[in-house]
Structure formats: structure tokens, C-alpha cells
Amino acid sequence: MKRIYLTPETSAVLSKTIRIGVPVAIQSALVAILALADVLMVGNFGKEATAAVGLASKWHFVAIMIMAGLSTASSILVAQYWGKGERSTTKAITLLAAKAGIWILIPVTTIFIVFSDNILSLQTRDIEVIALGSDYLLYASPVLILTHLVIVLESTLRSTGDSFSPLVIATITIIVNIALNYCLINGIYVIEPMGVAGAALATTISRATQIIIFFSYLGFKQHWLKSTNINALDVKGLHKKYISLAIPAVSGAVLWAIGTMLYQVIFGRMGTLELAVFSTIGPFESLCFSLFFGLSVACSVIIGQHLGCAEFTNAKAVSKLFTRTFAILGIATTVILLVFQPWFLSALGLDNSEYASLSKPAMTLLSIAVSLKMLNMIIINGILRAGGENKFCLQMDFIAMWMFGLPFTAIAAFILHLSFGQVYAMMLLEEVIKLTLCWRRYNKHLWLRDLTVSAHI
Structure with missing residues (x-):
């Protein structure tokens, strides 16, 4: 049998990926588990409470973006x-x-506090859900x-190769948050x-704790x-480049x-049950996706550092390695989600008679779409953005989501009155459009740029 040997370059990339990516992946998974714990814990107070957390957290999600x-x-x-x-510049x-x-x-x-009832009423007509979401x-x-x-x-530490410190601090914070969740939600x-x-x-108390730590x-x-010390820097020029x-x-x-x-x-x-x-x-x-987010961060850091040194050939080689890896991981994840779907639905409490008719088709579609979403993740976040392709990513998001995903989903729900599963499928059309646009842009190699010396970004 022919043995497969890793080249020194591939070994170096693998080592750096593990060092940066694994801690980020673990931290991202812990954050996702915390978000899931919020939903599941308040679920004991009814589907209105579950829906309220989902709605209110979406507004926070906009701010987090x-x-x-x-x-x-x-x-x-x-x-x-x-x-x-250049430490001072960083x-x-x-x-x-x-x-x-x-x-x-x-x-x-301020807007979230003063106008909470108004903004939540845009998402649902349920008065109880609006009241809980306002609280x-x-x-928060x-x-x-x-x-x-x-x-x-965290972003700066990861971009300079330190993913372990943010992981340790976040782990402490998440443990505090889950403990406080149990005490404050249930009493x-x-x-x-x-x-x-x-x-x-x-969440507020634990986040304050995280800052202190x-x-x-x-x-x-x-x-x-x-x-x-940063006093000697041309901060004005750097500010323009950052903006x-x-x-x-x-x-x-x-x-x-x-x-x-x-989408929400x-x-x-469509209804409180659908929303829940x-x-x-x-x-x-x-x-x-959090399990693989760390790999995309590692890809972005490694490519960015190569581009900063004008090592374009190395950056291109790293991009190929990561895209192939994510394609394989995406297919494997799809298979796992499909095979163990009953177990996942049970763990989420979505396998009972009230939820099953909605949750099963949605979970099947999500399982299939994972491969597309993961490939989009690595191309957009790991490669294109590392080369400063933010303007293209803005245009791509607008086309994929606002010209295809949202209109088709709304038509399916309110004009054609399709089922929950069919409406969910229309939402995933966005990922197909994204992959088509991003793959074309990736192969043009316009992202191979050293932004530290470029006159135009």
C-alpha cells in the first residue's frame, strides 16, 4: 500500500490550524451550547417563552453583527x-x-430599551411573546x-495566533452563565x-465577569x-484604511x-408553533457550524499573515487545502445528521406529536444544506475576507439573500401558503446562490492582496 506523506508546508499549516482552530472551535461550540441552553431552559415556561427568547435574541444578533x-x-x-x-499598529x-x-x-x-414593544411587534402578533421579549x-x-x-x-488575540487565552476566559464565563441561568430562570x-x-x-452578569477577567x-x-506604545503611528492614515x-x-x-x-x-x-x-x-x-468555525478562523489568520508578507503562492496553496477539507467535512456532517436525526430531534424536544410534523422535514433539509453552508463559510470568512473582499461580500449577501432567499421564502409562506418544510426549503435557496457567486470570485484570485501597502482597498 502506498504511504501518504505530508509535505513540510502542509505539516506547518496543519500545526498552525490545530493551534488556532481547535480552541476557537471549542469556544464556538460552548457559546452555541449556551444559546441552546437558554432556549431549552426557558422552554419549561411554555412555547411563548421559547419564542420570546428567539425573537429578542435576534435583535441582539443584529447588534452583534x-x-x-x-x-x-x-x-x-x-x-x-x-x-x-508591527505590534504597535495591531x-x-x-x-x-x-x-x-x-x-x-x-x-x-437605547432603541432596544425604549422601543422594545414596537420592534418585537414587527415579528409576532402574540402579546405574551412581545411582553416576555421586552423583559x-x-x-440584557x-x-x-x-x-x-x-x-x-478575542479577534485580535486570534489574529495574532493566541486562541487559547480567549477559550479559557470564555469557558469560565460560560460556566458562570449556565449556573446563573439555572438559578435565575428557575429560581x-x-x-x-x-x-x-x-x-x-x-447573560449580563456573566459578560461583565468576562470583561473583568x-x-x-x-x-x-x-x-x-x-x-x-502607539504614539508614533500615523493613526489618521490607519483610521482611513480601517474605515x-x-x-x-x-x-x-x-x-x-x-x-x-x-426569516424569523x-x-x-406563520404561527407561534412554527416560530418555536x-x-x-x-x-x-x-x-x-461552531465546530468548524474555528477552522475558518485559522484559515483566515494563516492566509492573512501570508498576504501581509506578500507570500501569495503560499496563501493560494492554503486556500486550496481548506476548501477541499471543508468539502469533505460538509459531506460527512450531512451523513451524520441524517443518520442520527431521531436522536437529535429527541434531544431538542422536537420529536413529540406537536412538533414532529414541522421539525422532521426542517431537520432533513438542514442536514442536506450543511455541505453548502460549510463551503460558503470557508470561502467567505476564511479566504475572501482575509484578502479584504468585503465589498464583494456585501454585494453577494444582498443578491443571495435579498433578491432570492427572502422573496422566495415570503412568496412560499404568504402567497402560495406552502407547508413549514417547503417554506424552510425556499430559505435555503440563498446558500445555492452564495456558493455560485463566491466560487466564481474565489477562482479569480482577486483576494490575493497585501492590504498593508495597497493604495486602494
Whole structure:
């Protein structure tokens, strides 16, 4: 039998992928488990509580996408400048991203508190769901700014090769969050059961804990993020370069997040039962992808550092390795989800007579679509964005989601009055369009750019 040997280059990429990707994958899985735990724990209070958490968290998801866009722009530059060994520049970029997010999120948080009833009524007509969702937004109001600071710090550390520290801090935080969930949602001793509001308060307290631990860690270690001097930098020029990446990144992220929320509006208008099933499958889907999200982050960091050093041939080789790997992993995941579907539905509490007719076809479709979604994940987040292709990604999201996914899903639900499973299938049309557009762009190799020296981004 012929033996297969790894080349030194492939071995180096594999080693770096494991070092960066595995901690990110574990952390992402833990975050997804936490989101799923929120849904399942409040499920004891009825399908209205489950739907309320799903709806309110979608608005937070929109805000988190703003943060994701800002941190995506910073991580692109951080990875490339870190490849050049410029610590002061990476710190300056991190501070730019942190400040930009705070200025944006203060008014966003205010809107969520003051107009919670109004914005939730856009998603559902159920008065009880709206009331519970408003409580969630109120008690979780400080979370957004705290979460942004965490996301920016984690993004910078990962882009400079340190994924382990964010994992350890996040693990502590998640353990605290789950414990607080149990105590505040269900009540314990002198604490009265708070239900949906308890889930939100637990998230707020645990996120504040995470920030305290983060800054304590940076101070104790005399981390370069704390000690590096940036006074001599051309901050104005760096600010312009960051903004040119951040605007399309944030616009694309928000556009995608609002579109995702509109999908939930469609299912919410179909009925509370449909919304409850959709809200339960969502975190499970996130858990599936979180296991591979770390690999896409590793891909982005490795490619970004190669591009920052103008090592375009190496960057192209890494991209091919990751796309092939994700194609194989996607097919394997589809098979696993289909084979063990009854077990997964049972674990999610979606196998009873009330939910089964809706959950089974949706889970089957999700299992099949996983392969497409994973390939899109690595091409978009791992490769194209590493080369600063944020403007293309913005255009691609608009075409795939707003010109195909959302219109076809809405038509299926409200004009053709199709079943839950058929409407869910129309939503997945978006992934087919994305893959078609992204694969074409990937093969043009326009993403092979050193952004640290480019005059135009």
C-alpha cells in the first residue's frame, strides 16, 4: 500500500490550524451550547417563552453583527500587520475597532430599551411573546457594549495566533452563565423564578465577569496589548484604511442579520408553533457550524499573515487545502445528521406529536444544506475576507439573500401558503446562490492582496 506523506508546508499549516482552530472551535461550540441552553431552559415556561427568547435574541444578533463587522475589519488588518511584526499598529487597530463599536452601540442599546414593544411587534402578533421579549431586552441591555469589547479582544488575540487565552476566559464565563441561568430562570432558595428575564440577567452578569477577567489577565501578563506604545503611528492614515474595510463589513453583516431576522418574522407570522420550532433549530444549527468555525478562523489568520508578507503562492496553496477539507467535512456532517436525526430531534424536544410534523422535514433539509453552508463559510470568512473582499461580500449577501432567499421564502409562506418544510426549503435557496457567486470570485484570485501597502482597498 502506498504511504501518504505530508509535505513540510502542509505539516506547518496543519500545526498552525490545530493551534488556532481547535480552541476557537471549542469556544464556538460552548457559546452555541449556551444559546441552546437558554432556549431549552426557558422552554419549561411554555412555547411563548421559547419564542420570546428567539425573537429578542435576534435583535441582539443584529447588534452583534455590527460588532462582527467591526472586528472582521480589524482582524483582517491585524493578521496582515502581525505578519510584518508591527505590534504597535495591531494595538492601534484594536483600539479603533473598540471605540467605533462603543459609539455605535450606545444609541442601538437605547432603541432596544425604549422601543422594545414596537420592534418585537414587527415579528409576532402574540402579546405574551412581545411582553416576555421586552423583559429580555431590558435585562440584557448592558450586554451589547460588553460583548463588543470581548469580540474585539478575542479577534485580535486570534489574529495574532493566541486562541487559547480567549477559550479559557470564555469557558469560565460560560460556566458562570449556565449556573446563573439555572438559578435565575428557575429560581433557587430566596431567588424567585424569573423565566425569560432571568436568562437575560444571567447573560449580563456573566459578560461583565468576562470583561473583568480579560482586563485582569492583560494586566497580570503585562500583555503587549497593554504595554505597546502607539504614539508614533500615523493613526489618521490607519483610521482611513480601517474605515474603508469596516463600512462594507458592517453593512454586509447588518444586512445579513436583518435578513436572518426577517426569516424569523416570516415563520413568526406563520404561527407561534412554527416560530418555536424555528427558534429551537436555529441554535442547534449554530452548534453544528461552531465546530468548524474555528477552522475558518485559522484559515483566515494563516492566509492573512501570508498576504501581509506578500507570500501569495503560499496563501493560494492554503486556500486550496481548506476548501477541499471543508468539502469533505460538509459531506460527512450531512451523513451524520441524517443518520442520527431521531436522536437529535429527541434531544431538542422536537420529536413529540406537536412538533414532529414541522421539525422532521426542517431537520432533513438542514442536514442536506450543511455541505453548502460549510463551503460558503470557508470561502467567505476564511479566504475572501482575509484578502479584504468585503465589498464583494456585501454585494453577494444582498443578491443571495435579498433578491432570492427572502422573496422566495415570503412568496412560499404568504402567497402560495406552502407547508413549514417547503417554506424552510425556499430559505435555503440563498446558500445555492452564495456558493455560485463566491466560487466564481474565489477562482479569480482577486483576494490575493497585501492590504498593508495597497493604495486602494
